[in-house]
Amino acid sequence: MTDFFFPVPIEAELDPAVHRARLVAEAEREGLLDVAYRTLDTPVGSLLLAATGRGLVKVAFDRQDHDAVLLALAAEISPRILRAPSRLDAVTRQLDEYFTGQRRDFDVPLDFRLARGFRLAVLEHLPEISYGHTESYAQVAAAAGSPKAVRAVGTACALNPLPVVVPCHRVVRSDGSYGQYAGGEEAKRTLLTMEAA
Template structure:
């Protein structure tokens, strides 16, 4: 019989935003997931499948995250100060996610530049993969990473959303 590490209990809510509804999910540790409608909220929740009942701290993390995302999308916030739970992310992917908040509001960096900043100049594709699987888009600003040729690259929420976020940060 194999043993599985139990997943922490997750609290969630769907919130309306100018870029469409977002699913926010949190554990007692912090915000664990921001999902776009196109990902399928039910599928995202099923994949997380936390055991038990989340505590009050998870609900507080959700409220804080919702308020900060609302402020950001209204152009009144430039960075996030919410506890996050990245316990399911490890290795190079985690290093990429830890680096992304250092890309300043209203600026961009290329996949190659991020790879170089992490001491792995040949790892542009791995940076792209880490951005594509970022569990906390918007909060961890993978939308600020673009292709070396200046193209947008991909984005979990769709290219229109990536462009919208870029325009928001330019104003």
């Protein structure tokens, strides 16, 4: 007969939350966790949040297929991805505050490695658009240093890896219509209406 040693009560070992917490702690201790993620229910649907050691690297809407987003992150950043909600506590708290009207901008480290060149220049400008205000694609193109690159601004906003936190929803067409949005037109309308209140 073989003896088994359980360092914690067997009931705790079988608890998925306890097991997951131990996995996360072990992965962090061994330097094996490159991307931590969690999901968050919000007024614009479920958001996938992912962070590296540098900061928040991805925010994705449910309609973008969270599993596909995680696979893309594994290919683009590292396959060492683990659901580790506590690593995203700060951004989760700030998003909760934002959606309840207690926060107007975000103060969390951002990892922009998924954007380069002009797209990055656009993303760096977006937080300068004040809460409750909008800018046209043409205005953003000029602010990013390429006044004729209006379509490129649209592409940069569509491919924004950090929507909501980096507020591409505040960019609209010159006629005031919403334009495209990764979370869908209804999500963009919800965000702009909330900020206008």
